[in-house]
Amino acid sequence: MRNRFRDAMIVIATAVVVGAFSLSLKSSAGQGPAANQAPAAGQVPLTRMPDGKPNLTGVWQALNEANWDIEAHAARAALVVQPGPATGSSGAHHVVPGAPALALGAIGAVPGGLSVVEGGEIPYQPAAAARKQENLANALTRDPEVKCYMPGVPRATYLPYPFQIVQSTNKIMMIYEFAAAQRVIHMDKVEPAINETWMGHSEGRWEGDTLVVDVTAQVEDTWFDRAGNFHSDALHVIERFSPAGANHLNYEVTIEDPKVFTRPWKMKMPLYRRLEPNPQLLEFKCVEFVEELLYGHLRQEQLVRRWEGPTMVVDITRKVPPIDKLYDR
Amino acid sequence: MTMKYRFLVLTGAFILVAALALVSLVAQAPAEKNAAKTNGATSWTPPRTPWGDPDLQGIWNATWRTPTQRPRRGEPAVVTDEEDAAEAIDELVKGYDAPLKQGDVGTYNAFWREWGTVLKGRTELIVDSPDGRIPPMTKEAQAREARYPRQRGEGGGGGDRDSNTRGPEDRSLRERCLSWDAQPYTGHGGFPRIVQAPGYVVITILRIHEARIIPLDGRPHLPKSVQQLNGDQRGHWEGDTLVVETTNFTDKKSYDGARENLTLLERFTRVDPNTINYEVTITDPTTWVRPWKMAFPFRNAAREFGPDGAEAGITEYACHEGNHALTGALSGARADDKAGLTKKSASNAR
Amino acid sequence: MRAKLAAVVVAIGLILVSVAVPAWAHHSFAAEFDANKPVNIKGTVTRLEWVNPHVWIHVNVKKPDGSLENWAIEAGTPNTLYRRGITKVLLPIGTEIAIVGFSAKDGSRRANGRDMKLADGRSLFLGSSGTGAPYDPKK
Numbered sequence: 001m002r003n004r005f006r007d008a009m010i011v012i013a014t015a016v017v018v019g020a021f022s023l024s025l026k027s028s029a030g031q032g033p034a035a036n037q038a039p040a041a042g043q044v045p046l047t048r049m050p051d052g053k054p055n056l057t058g059v060w061q062a063l064n065e066a067n068w069d070i071e072a073h074a075a076r077a078a079l080v081v082q083p084g085p086a087t088g089s090s091g092a093h094h095v096v097p098g099a100p101a102l103a104l105g106a107i108g109a110v111p112g113g114l115s116v117v118e119g120g121e122i123p124y125q126p127a128a129a130a131r132k133q134e135n136l137a138n139a140l141t142r143d144p145e146v147k148c149y150m151p152g153v154p155r156a157t158y159l160p161y162p163f164q165i166v167q168s169t170n171k172i173m174m175i176y177e178f179a180a181a182q183r184v185i186h187m188d189k190v191e192p193a194i195n196e197t198w199m200g201h202s203e204g205r206w207e208g209d210t211l212v213v214d215v216t217a218q219v220e221d222t223w224f225d226r227a228g229n230f231h232s233d234a235l236h237v238i239e240r241f242s243p244a245g246a247n248h249l250n251y252e253v254t255i256e257d258p259k260v261f262t263r264p265w266k267m268k269m270p271l272y273r274r275l276e277p278n279p280q281l282l283e284f285k286c287v288e289f290v291e292e293l294l295y296g297h298l299r300q301e302q303l304v305r306r307w308e309g310p311t312m313v314v315d316i317t318r319k320v321p322p323i324d325k326l327y328d329r
Numbered sequence: 330m331t332m333k334y335r336f337l338v339l340t341g342a343f344i345l346v347a348a349l350a351l352v353s354l355v356a357q358a359p360a361e362k363n364a365a366k367t368n369g370a371t372s373w374t375p376p377r378t379p380w381g382d383p384d385l386q387g388i389w390n391a392t393w394r395t396p397t398q399r400p401r402r403g404e405p406a407v408v409t410d411e412e413d414a415a416e417a418i419d420e421l422v423k424g425y426d427a428p429l430k431q432g433d434v435g436t437y438n439a440f441w442r443e444w445g446t447v448l449k450g451r452t453e454l455i456v457d458s459p460d461g462r463i464p465p466m467t468k469e470a471q472a473r474e475a476r477y478p479r480q481r482g483e484g485g486g487g488g489d490r491d492s493n494t495r496g497p498e499d500r501s502l503r504e505r506c507l508s509w510d511a512q513p514y515t516g517h518g519g520f521p522r523i524v525q526a527p528g529y530v531v532i533t534i535l536r537i538h539e540a541r542i543i544p545l546d547g548r549p550h551l552p553k554s555v556q557q558l559n560g561d562q563r564g565h566w567e568g569d570t571l572v573v574e575t576t577n578f579t580d581k582k583s584y585d586g587a588r589e590n591l592t593l594l595e596r597f598t599r600v601d602p603n604t605i606n607y608e609v610t611i612t613d614p615t616t617w618v619r620p621w622k623m624a625f626p627f628r629n630a631a632r633e634f635g636p637d638g639a640e641a642g643i644t645e646y647a648c649h650e651g652n653h654a655l656t657g658a659l660s661g662a663r664a665d666d667k668a669g670l671t672k673k674s675a676s677n678a679r
Numbered sequence: 680m681r682a683k684l685a686a687v688v689v690a691i692g693l694i695l696v697s698v699a700v701p702a703w704a705h706h707s708f709a710a711e712f713d714a715n716k717p718v719n720i721k722g723t724v725t726r727l728e729w730v731n732p733h734v735w736i737h738v739n740v741k742k743p744d745g746s747l748e749n750w751a752i753e754a755g756t757p758n759t760l761y762r763r764g765i766t767k768v769l770l771p772i773g774t775e776i777a778i779v780g781f782s783a784k785d786g787s788r789r790a791n792g793r794d795m796k797l798a799d800g801r802s803l804f805l806g807s808s809g810t811g812a813p814y815d816p817k818k
Contacts, residue, residue: 173524179649437755647730664784
């Protein structure tokens with residue numbers, strides 16, 4: 001009798017262990033239907049939709065310095081700089097932050113970054129290259145991001161803020177935290193856009209496990225980064241989102257713009273799923289925050305005038321541009 | 330055939346024809362009257378998404394000419410009938426197309442405008458109020474309103490405040506492109522697009538390209554300290570009904586008189602291929618003496634406009650990027666200052 | 680007859696228009712434009728901003744002395760225009776256009792475009808309803 005009891009206990013204990021093990025296997029397979037792709041080393045297996053397509057729903061973010069400058073660049077003092085004195089060991093190369101950035105210190109500095117451009121450099125046509133340099137020198141006043149304008153595609157992808165993918169079968173939404181920008185990727189047949197938009201018109205399809213998105217009809221006013229890299233109204237963007245397991249997307253973008261570049265070129269970077277519990281976009285409605293910048297010069301009485309720190313006083317004078325420039329974006 | 334029999338047949342035929350004509354007139358808004366009043370309990374079950382949730386997806390027309398609440402005595406009567414609506418629109422259009430008058434800056438004429446339909450048989454979108462009006466405000470809320478009056482677009486507020494535009498804050502949140510109506514509960518000006526994924530529903534609204542991302546996994550709301558213009562949404566299914574609770578509103582905006590203590594409880598039920606029944610319970614004990622409820626249907630926009638028309642109707646609304654109007658209003662006010670035309674008056678700036 | 684008129688006229692709207700509330704509550708014309716400065720502008724299209732919420736039509740106007748002046752005319756939304764059958768294809772660069780409206784208070788060369796006519800006499804405006812709407816909600 002005792003032997004039978006002991007045997008029974010061993011059987012039950014084994015069953016419990018095996019059951020617990022298989023349950024843990026099941027729950028680690030992620031939400032939704034079970035994965036059917038063998039994971040690469042170190043990767044969490046991709047989850048799939050019932051039709052077998054990869055499930056990209058979730059919160060994602062790029063983790064690089066591309067938004068500062070998509071080409072390789074060393075760190076520098078600020079977006080606005082002025083020459084320092086030519087004495088000292090830096091000599092003629094010495095720059096210091098310009099007035100608008102001075103009080104921000106290291107927070108206002110530009111960090112260095114590797115190139116996300118395949119081949120390293122953007123193939124500008126000569127006139128366009130000159131305009132890029134002008135943009136760079138005037139980035140603070142020209143960059144649409146400063147004004148909380150929608151970033152366009154592909155810049156929205158690699159802004160340093162999260163974005164949410166909500167993937168259905170015929171439509172895929174991408175909602176970006178910055179400025180509440182968003183786009184719908186039409187996976188079904190739609191008519192071409194009736195007008196230009198800041199986030200463009202996106203049509204998508206699956207090539208195996210890769211989401212391929214064709215973006216057209218984007219306004220010419222968006223930039224690729226804070227370094228003045230730009231395009232014309234002829235821009236055509238082709239994105240490829242290729243899952244590498246459940247938590248990584250390999251993002252590749254082809255840029256075509258015959259008015260600005262000598263040939264098509266590509267950007268490439270990984271995107272990462274936000275893995276903390278309950279990731280969520282918060283509102284970043286920066287329109288409110290830039291109101292003083294964009295309209296403060298038209299107040300009846302100037303509002304923001306002065307700031308004083310321990311070693312510096314910042315006095316601000318507003319000026320109203322001539323009437324034919326007043327409405328420039 | 331006897332006379333009596335022939336009479337019966339003819340009468341029957343007449344009744345049948347009249348009934349068919351009536352049905353075709355009413356057919357534009359199927360199931361509205363009943364559906365709007367009930368909780369969407371019908372015998373039709375919506376199709377499922379591939380992952381098994383009720384499918385509410387598509388572009389929906391959530392706009393109605395019918396006002397939120399019944400007009401007070403003395404205010405214009407609400408049109409409830411489509412024939413009368415057509416006449417009212419005719420009058421409206423004639424007004425828009427009248428020649429420009431001296432001293433009237435005029436706005437766009439009929440070419441540039443559109444107008445909504447009436448919700449048949451309804452004089453207001455509120456459903457649980459004996460007088461068809463939003464409940465009375467608490468004393469606390471009345472004091473708050475006196476201090477911070479509503480601006481145009483914040484529900485019932487407005488009127489031109491052009492007399493003294495000292496700065497952007499003297500213009501409404503809409504003119505500043507800060508906020509429109511993200512929640513369809515106002516029933517006006519929204520063409521929501523609904524897209525679903527496992528664990529999420531997202532509702533996007535045209536103005537100002539708002540996206541309400543609704544997680545369905547039962548996670549808690551954001552902490553109360555995080556206040557957002559569109560609040561914080563949490564959803565779940567009750568049978569075939571999507572239930573969404575929204576909290577964490579902000580005190581920077583008036584939502585028909587409420588501010589940060591507003592809670593919305595919305596219910597979306599698809600009752601036929603072309604109709605979602607929408608109900609919202611609006612609660613704020615610091616603002617109204619009791620909660621109130623609105624209910625009205627959403628109509629399938631692709632069916633009304635064709636799929637291309639529906640998509641074209643919600644093309645990106647880049648309000649801020651194109652906001653020459655605010656520059657113009659401010660610059661115009663400064664020109665008035667210079668010309669000595671500025672009327673000093675109490676401004677509604679906070 | 681009435682039913683047909685109702686069906687034609689009842690075009691589902693993007694914005695609330697009730698008899699009591701001004702339709703274009705988006706922004707105030709009176710704040711920007713001057714009731715005492717009507718304009719009749721005749722010019723050629725130099726640029727189109729075909730964006731929501733407002734289409735902007737930039738025109739070059741020839742002044743009496745022969746010089747050119749560029750005006751920016753604010754028009755309706757691409758969505759509404761689309762439903763009227765108007766797309767940007769109708770206004771290529773160089774198109775001659777005549778506009779009635781009011782100009783900006785601040786002296787800038789901007790106006791709100793109320794009535795627009797093409798060189799061939801076609802009016803880009805509907806006129807009263809019931810005269811044969813060129814638009815139709817698809818059923």
